[in-house]
Amino acid sequence: MDFLIEQFGNWKFYLIGAYPKGPLGGLSINIAIALLCMIISFFIGAIFGMGRLSCRRYISYPCIIYIEFVRATPALLLVFWFFLFIPSVLGTNISLFWSSVIALSIYSTAYQAEIVRGGILAVPRGQMEAALSSGMTRFQAARTVILPQAFRMMLPSFVSFFISLFKETSVIYIIGVIDLTQAGVIISQRQPDRMFASYLCMAIGFFVVCFSMSRVAKTLEKKVGILDLSSYRPTVCRTDLSLYPRGRGKSAA
Amino acid sequence: MIKFTNVNKWFGDHQVLKDITLEISRGEVVVICGPSGAGKSTLIRTINKLEPIDQGEIIVDGFNLMDPKTDLTALRAEIGMVFQHFNLYPHRTALKNIMLAPQKVRGLSKKKATERSLELLKKVGLAHKSDAYPIQLSGGEQQRVAIARSLAMEPRIMLFDEPTSALDPELINEVLDVMTSLAREGMTMIVITHEMGFARSVANRIIFMDNGEILEIGGTLDMFTKPKHQRTREFMSKVLHIPVANNNHEDKPEEGG
Numbered sequence A: 001m002d003f004l005i006e007q008f009g010n011w012k013f014y015l016i017g018a019y020p021k022g023p024l025g026g027l028s029i030n031i032a033i034a035l036l037c038m039i040i041s042f043f044i045g046a047i048f049g050m051g052r053l054s055c056r057r058y059i060s061y062p063c064i065i066y067i068e069f070v071r072a073t074p075a076l077l078l079v080f081w082f083f084l085f086i087p088s089v090l091g092t093n094i095s096l097f098w099s100s101v102i103a104l105s106i107y108s109t110a111y112q113a114e115i116v117r118g119g120i121l122a123v124p125r126g127q128m129e130a131a132l133s134s135g136m137t138r139f140q141a142a143r144t145v146i147l148p149q150a151f152r153m154m155l156p157s158f159v160s161f162f163i164s165l166f167k168e169t170s171v172i173y174i175i176g177v178i179d180l181t182q183a184g185v186i187i188s189q190r191q192p193d194r195m196f197a198s199y200l201c202m203a204i205g206f207f208v209v210c211f212s213m214s215r216v217a218k219t220l221e222k223k224v225g226i227l228d229l230s231s232y233r234p235t236v237c238r239t240d241l242s243l244y245p246r247g248r249g250k251s252a253a
Numbered sequence B: 001m002i003k004f005t006n007v008n009k010w011f012g013d014h015q016v017l018k019d020i021t022l023e024i025s026r027g028e029v030v031v032i033c034g035p036s037g038a039g040k041s042t043l044i045r046t047i048n049k050l051e052p053i054d055q056g057e058i059i060v061d062g063f064n065l066m067d068p069k070t071d072l073t074a075l076r077a078e079i080g081m082v083f084q085h086f087n088l089y090p091h092r093t094a095l096k097n098i099m100l101a102p103q104k105v106r107g108l109s110k111k112k113a114t115e116r117s118l119e120l121l122k123k124v125g126l127a128h129k130s131d132a133y134p135i136q137l138s139g140g141e142q143q144r145v146a147i148a149r150s151l152a153m154e155p156r157i158m159l160f161d162e163p164t165s166a167l168d169p170e171l172i173n174e175v176l177d178v179m180t181s182l183a184r185e186g187m188t189m190i191v192i193t194h195e196m197g198f199a200r201s202v203a204n205r206i207i208f209m210d211n212g213e214i215l216e217i218g219g220t221l222d223m224f225t226k227p228k229h230q231r232t233r234e235f236m237s238k239v240l241h242i243p244v245a246n247n248n249h250e251d252k253p254e255e256g257g
Helices: A002-008 A011-016 A027-053 A057-071 A075-090 A096-122 A125-133 A138-175 A180-190 A192-224 A235-241 B040-047 B072-077 B094-104 B110-123 B139-151 B169-184 B196-202 B220-225 B230-240
Strands: B002-011 B014-024 B029-033 B055-060 B079-082 B157-161 B188-192 B205-210 B213-219
Touching (some): A011 A027, A011 A180, A011 A192, A027 A057, A027 A096, A027 A138, A075 A096, A096 A138, A125 A138, A138 A192, A138 B094, B014 B040, B014 B213, B040 B157, B072 B079, B079 B139, B094 B110, B110 B139, B139 B169, B169 B188, B196 B220, B205 B220
Parallel strands (some): B029 B188, B029 B205
Antiparallel strands (some): B002 B055, B205 B213
16 A cells, blocks of 8 residues: 555645646646536537537538547547647647647537437427427427427436546647646656556546546436436326336236 | 318328318317328328428418418417327426416416416316426326416317327326317317217217228217218227117127227
8 A cells, every 4th residue: 555655645746737837737637628628519519419400401411520520530639630730720829728628629519419419309209399389489499398308318418428528638648738647657657666556546536536526417417307208108108118017026917 | 260172291102181171160179080090190280280281272260371471380379289198398397388388479477377377277177286297297187287288378279189098098087078168168179089978079070081081071970870981880880889870780789888
């Protein structure tokens, strides 16, 4: 255990990098980038997701192309490419931090768009029909009936995507940001014989954040009230549809 | 009030409505029956243009449905629709389900919408369930809330698409009672149902459909006792559980009813 305690002596470097003497780094930069990307891509992703569902081709096709292209590209490549692309095209330098935020936002927008699309498609058709037949416009129906249900259903996917995005942020080492993994690598190189200990520390760092996030998500889901899908179905079918109807075995005749 | 003239509709190669010509007048209660796949649902869904038609003309309450300039939302606001699977909004309470459209479409204030919605809940006998979510209601209660939701728009026509076929047998009557009282108030109603007891007590006419065609239209009694078409006779004998007056069947013993 000594080697771990020894490693924890470097906790500051693991958590915030060389800050305040140098740039912010370590675990906090992973969290900051993941949070920023999640927020930015949530809004843009919602637009792309709904755009993909549009019946107008000049709206849906560009969305499909964007989503399919980005999803077929590794995040690592996007980060690296933006780092080179922005200075050469815009002629200005951009901080490593913002360069990674932009690249990873573009990456996660494509995934969030697909989550939004899936959520909207999961709302039964009858909901739109009921709203339309009561005289609402498509826009009113989407805003008051479809999206509130869709977002409740999307919540678990958002959480799992956020967790995977958080882990994905470690790719920013490629352009020289010192995030948690990179901080660990630097420390491990100081003491090559204790390499495994610093890698263990990185794992602990990622685990603590991811695990607590999924715990928070669980309570959030309960609070917002994930829709019980059986409420869409008529009561009679409820027991017929479940694999193991209640009371099975007891009343077997 | 509703007038179909030579209406045709296809789903791909399959013709679901064949040359439908039909007129329904104000205050009439019409029951549509027929085997599944006959086009009953499609027929009533064309009335509020949930399904567009390919040929012919439909005029509903002065709105020409084939005219692209027709204001569909204004038309749909005048037509209530009740679905087989209720289609209540699961994220809203019973009261809020009813309030939504009057607030959004008619622009009622929250206070007025609440008042009217509570009144309607009372009318369908569910005043005590106003704060319940759809999941907390039984099937029959859900369908009654759905009826109240349609009535909140003060429609001139009500369409019912198999309103009781997803319900437990014991819950059917509470829904039919609400529908019966609605019919007695003079609402124009088009009902797809196989509840012949309901048809007998409130319907003015019964339409029998098969294979996208209207095979027979007749007064309620005529359709029960002396349907003209062989296909209608077979169908009626099945839904009524007794052989309807039919020479071919006279020598057979009556089946349990």
